[in-house]
Amino acid sequence: MKEIWESISVERNSSKPIYQQVYNQIKLLILDRRLSANSQLPAIRKMAGALDINPATVVKAYESLEEEEYIYKKVGSGSFVAPIQEDNFYYRSDKEEDSLEMLGYGQIEIDEDINFASATPSSSLFPVEDFKEAINKVLDRDKGEAFTYQKSQGYYPLRESIQEYFNKNGMSIPVNEIQIVSGAQQAIDLLVKIFLDYGDAVLIEEPTYPGAISAFKSRAAEIDTLPTMEDGVDLDLLEEKLAKKNYRLLFTMTSFQNPTGICWSEAKKKRLIELAEQYNLIIIEDDCLSELSYNGKSYLPLKAYDNSGQVIYIKSFSKIFMPGLRLAFLTLPDKYRSxxxxxxxxxxxxxxxxxxxxxxxxxxxxxxxxxxxxIKKLFQERYQLMLNEIRKKLIPPVELVYEPNGGIYFWLKLPDGISAEEFYLAAREYKVALLPGDIFKLDNKPENSGESSYFRLSFAAVSDSEIKTGISRLKEIFENINDNRDKGYIPLV
Amino acid sequence: MKEIWESISVERNSSKPIYQQVYNQIKLLILDRRLSANSQLPAIRKMAGALDINPATVVKAYESLEEEEYIYKKVGSGSFVAPIQEDNFYYRSDKEEDSLEMLGYGQIEIDEDINFASATPSSSLFPVEDFKEAINKVLDRDKGEAFTYQKSQGYYPLRESIQEYFNKNGMSIPVNEIQIVSGAQQAIDLLVKIFLDYGDAVLIEEPTYPGAISAFKSRAAEIDTLPTMEDGVDLDLLEEKLAKKNYRLLFTMTSFQNPTGICWSEAKKKRLIELAEQYNLIIIEDDCLSELSYNGKSYLPLKAYDNSGQVIYIKSFSKIFMPGLRLAFLTLPDKYRSxxxxxxxxxxxxxxxxxxxxxxxxxxxxxxxxxxxxIKKLFQERYQLMLNEIRKKLIPPVELVYEPNGGIYFWLKLPDGISAEEFYLAAREYKVALLPGDIFKLDNKPENSGESSYFRLSFAAVSDSEIKTGISRLKEIFENINDNRDKGYIPLV
Known part of the structure; x- marks a missing residue:
């Protein structure tokens, strides 16, 4: 067996500290999945001996990896590779910290690394000055009251503001049905707590947001899938399933779905509600992006059609505002409020x-x-550019599965013979980050051979020039596919 | 049966709007538990007819009650009394909002309502200006980065700061074992998620913090109690229980416990850890107040004695800083980190x-x-004043169960023949808020007749003059006990 340190090399004359060289190379091995989750790293002394470096240097490298949560320690038994988290799942250059800071000052643009993986806007787009003003005004107005406990349902005036926002978006929701939560993930977690008993059955679209899958799994739910289609899931299939088994709830994103970008048709939304009423199925609708329509059409949430209280609607602004605020909103029929x-x-x-x-x-x-x-104007322009670039440079061999006309995602199909994982790894070599389709699947495993393979490109965090460069680099992967295989850039997985 | 409107009166000439009069009186009926949880309120038209007022006025009163979570609606079946939450469980005067705001400006002191119920400092004690400075400095320094997602384990530099804070308090904890959470309640919720399977058995001190009981109940845990004693629980009793049954974890507060104010002795802390090792019992130690020692002794957390990783330590600043920040810290042995x-x-x-x-x-x-x-200097002075006042005015007939020498709570025993609930209601009539002992008990029910009754006084949110006035008012209750019974101020529960 080849030992891990045989693929690590140390340049003693480099300006980069040795611990950082070691740290970087191990990180890449982990992100590349060449080191699998929960596998053990070599002991400090063994690693140091093999590389002929000081054990303290290895300690420092391991510590940095641990800080970044790439590895974890077990007392008395050494260091192990941590499972990859979605937010670690993109390429981090050594310069990331610096670059982001400089970007914040509007000083430079990153042109080395293209991040089509991030679904949140780059922090340079955050309205920091306006929000700072809001914070200071509130502190001057409310003083210490701003730091007391709020009611569990949320600060009443904010619930009023949200009601008005919903109103503008075609939904009439009483203030009393609006609950403020610490982000959409918490919304899902709370709903799981109140609706799911251990082992209850739930339905998800596939592919879908992995955080929802985690929450359902945390309650040991039995999860069943409905394949995503251009206009929503197949409702005949759904009805078949509902007739056979008692499902407690269904999780869906009806506008610019993550990762496919599709929107449910109005007809399907209406029929879904009818089915939900008929089978007493609770629907959790997660809406992050419905505002971002680029073709003039507006896409009403499922909730806007719901007269019987079957739909629980989660509204998050993390994808179009500032994710680190940890704030989202939930509407819930009165009967579940207490x-x-x-x-x-x-x-x-x-x-x-x-x-x-x-x-x-x-x-x-x-x-x-x-x-x-x-942000809508900016994203619309980016969308058009990205679509043009994809058409011009990637199609064929790549296939654009849906033309979303909104949101921030493109869902693309790879030509036969290349798996999502291979393509993800090759893109990494070209310094392009993207997400392989399999992480949006229930079993979170690479596609079986023979199945089609997909990947998701998001344009939330890339500039125009990055879009052009990034898509060109992806094109190169296909142009040099054999060459890349020879170089080992596209490893066999 | 007496109808609710028979105890409501409307003054048409009052400067106070009628809807507010109705709102206030119903709220008091709820807080007094004269209307029990989940009982139905009269229909709008019925109530309006009985009081001879406009139905819209009743609607407005009900809406206000609903906003404040005193009642909830069920579609098609009317309005119902909500279960009382701990943070509703104290007297709110009509002027509360105004008064708090004015307090914030240092303009007035409330002398009408004495709040011995709140365990968080009044907001006038919050260091708003300093924290505002911190926010602004960080925003100028970090710009948009301040609003990106943080790592799930928390912002690394803050974990370093917490490590140093722990160090100063006698605990040497690696940065990697420190997890940042959104408040102590979330800490308990997360621990419940990772440690408790449905129906697992847990141990609590009794009386104890009701939020912990809720979290254990949410996992359908089988909860068993250990009576609190002056220096910690009876460890022989604990050992007996551990020998008989497999308990997954024990929840404790070892310094200035809520609600009794007691501290565990060093000997008991050491033996508890030995027992935990022997029976592989996980201990959750919740520490809100260990800093507030007033007799020069320092009380090391249990965690400081833990060499084998049996203790999970939660550090919250909500009780001595600003509860609305939603920030707390957790230490967890490495093996549980992932x-x-x-x-x-x-x-x-x-x-x-x-x-x-x-x-x-x-x-x-x-x-x-x-x-x-x-805050320590201030609380120490308040503690001394409060202790003197209690000794001078309440003992006897009341008994001070423990002399805590720190923290913010006094745990007091009522004379035979008065239940905690009766006393709570009488204090309400004297415009003094306190917490009856039964809410800290597992079954959350009033003591059985024959058992001793207790109440908790907190001095976190009261000024010196409020302490003097408040304790005098409590004294009056006992002086006029028969008179109070005649007036119905001390109803038979």
């Missing part, structure tokens, strides 16, 4: 007060509308 | 970035030390 409040109270009591108050100010002063307008 | 990270990710991905960065700045600039020094 259960939800108890769950929220037992989970984290309430969401941070200052954040809620600042967000309320931000809405009321029209700063949100201003931000949305700006 | 499980905890997965649980945190599936729960809310990560804790808000700006809060973490501002808190880190706050620690590094010495602002935390400054705040702690100030």
């Amino acid at each position: 259960k939800l409040l108890a769950a929220k109270h037992a989970t984290d009591i309430s969401t941070a007060g200052l954040t809620q108050r600042a967000m309320d100010y931000y809405f009321r002063e029209g700063l949100w509308d201003k931000h949305l307008k700006k | 499980k905890l990270l997965a649980a945190k990710h599936a729960t809310d991905i990560s804790t808000a970035g700006l809060t973490q960065r501002a808190m880190d700045y706050y620690f590094r600039e010495g602002l935390w030390d400054k705040h702690l020094k100030k």
Whole structure:
């Protein structure tokens, strides 16, 4: 067996410290999945001996990897490779920290690494000055009150602001049915708590958002899948399933779905609600992107068609605003409210007060509308550019599965003979980050040979020039496919 | 049966709007438990007819009650009384909002309502200006980065700051074992997720913090109790229980426990750890107050004695800093780390970035030390005053169960013949808020007749003059006990 350090080389004359060289190379081995999750790293002394370096240097490299959560330690038994998290699943250059900081100052653009993996805008797009204003105004106005516990349901004025926002988007929701939560992931977690008993059956679209799958798995749910189609899932198939088994809930994204970018048709949305009523199926609708329509059509959430209270609607702004705020909104039929409040109270009591108050100010002063307008225009331009580039440079051999006309994702099909994982690894060699399709599947495993393979490109965090460069680099992968295989850039997985 | 409107009166000439009069009186009926949880309120038209007022006025009153979570609606079946939450469980005057705001400006002191129920400092004690400085410095320094996702384990520099803080408090914890969470309640929720399977058995001190009980119940845990004693629980009793049954974990507060104020002795802490090792019992230690020792002794957390990784330590600053920040810290032996990270990710991905960065700045600039020094001096003075007042005015007939010498709670025993609930209601009539002992018990029910009854007084949110007035009012209750019974101020429960 080849030992891991045989693929690590140390340049003693480099300006880069040796511990960092070791750190970088191990990180790449992990991200490349050449080191699999939970496999053991060599002991410090063994590694140091093999590379002929100081054990303290290895310690430092391991510590850095641990800080970044690429590896973990077990007392008395050494260091192990951590399972890859989605947010680690893209290429981090050595310069990342510097570059992001400089980007923040508008000083430079990264042209070395292209990040088609991130689904959140680059931080240079965050409206920091406006939000800072909101925070300071709120602190001057509310003083210490801004740091007291809020009600578990949320700061009332913010719930009013959200009601108005929903209204503008075609949904009439009573303030009393609006619950403020610490991000969409918490919304899913709370709903799982109040609706799922151990082993209950749930339905998901496939492919779908992996965080939802994790939450359902945490309750040992039995998960069944419905293949995503251009206009929503196959409802005849759904009805067949519902007739055979008692499913507690269905998780869906009806607008610009992650990862496919598809929108449900109005007809399918209406029929889904009918089915939900008929079979008493609870529907969780996760909406991050419905605002980002680029063809003039507006896509009403499923919730807008729901008269019987079957739909629980989660609205998150993380993908079009600032993910680190940890703020999202949930509508829930009245009958479930006291259960939800108890769950929220037992989970984290309430969401941070200052954040809620600042967000309320931000809405009321029209700063949100201003931000949305700006980001929508920008994303629409990026979308068009990205679509043109993909058409010009990648099709064929790649196939664009759906033309989303909105959102931030493109879902693409690889030619036969290349797996998503191979392509992901090759792109990494070309310094392009993207997400292989298999991480959006229930079993989280590479496609079986013979099945088609997919990948997701997001344009949330890339500039125009990065889009052009990035798509050109992907094109090169196909042009040099044999060459790449020879070089080992496209390893056999 | 007496109808609810018979105890409601409307003054048409009052300057107070009628809907508010109705709102207030129903709220009091709920807080007094004269209306029990989940009982139905009269229909709008019925209530309006009985009081001879406009139905719209009743609607408005009900809506206000609903906003405040005192009642909830069920579609098609009307309005119902919500279960009382701990944070609703104190007297709210009509003027509360105004008064708190004015307090924030240092303009007035509330002298009408005395709040011995709140365990968090009044917001006038929050270091708002210093924290505002921290926020602004961080925003100027980090720009948009402050609003990106943080790592699930937390912002690394803050974990370093916490490590140093722990060090100063006698605990040497590796940075890698420190996890940042959104408040102590979330810490308990996460631990429940990773350690408890449905129906596992856990042990708690009794009386104890009700939020922990809720979290264990959410996992359908089988909960068993150990009576709190002056120096910790009876460890022989614990050993007996451990020998008989497999308990997964024990929840404890070893310093200035909520609600009794007791501290575990060093000998008991050491023996508890030995027992935990012997029976592989996980101990969750919740520490909110260990800093607040007033007799010069320092009380090391259990964690400081733990060499084998049996103790999981939760450190919250909500009780001595600002509860609405939603920030706490957790130490966890390495072997559980990857499980905890997965649980945190599936729960809310990560804790808000700006809060973490501002808190880190706050620690590094010495602002935390400054705040702690100030609040400790203040609380120590209050403690002494409160103790003197209790001795002078309440003992006898009341008995001070323990002399805590620290923290923010006094745990007091009522004379025979008065239940905690009766006393709570009588204090309400005297405009004093306190917490009856039964809410800290597992079954959350009033004591059986014959058992002793207790109540908790907290001095976190009361000024010196409020302490004097409040204790005098409690004294009056006993002086006029028969008179109070005649007036119905002390109803038979």
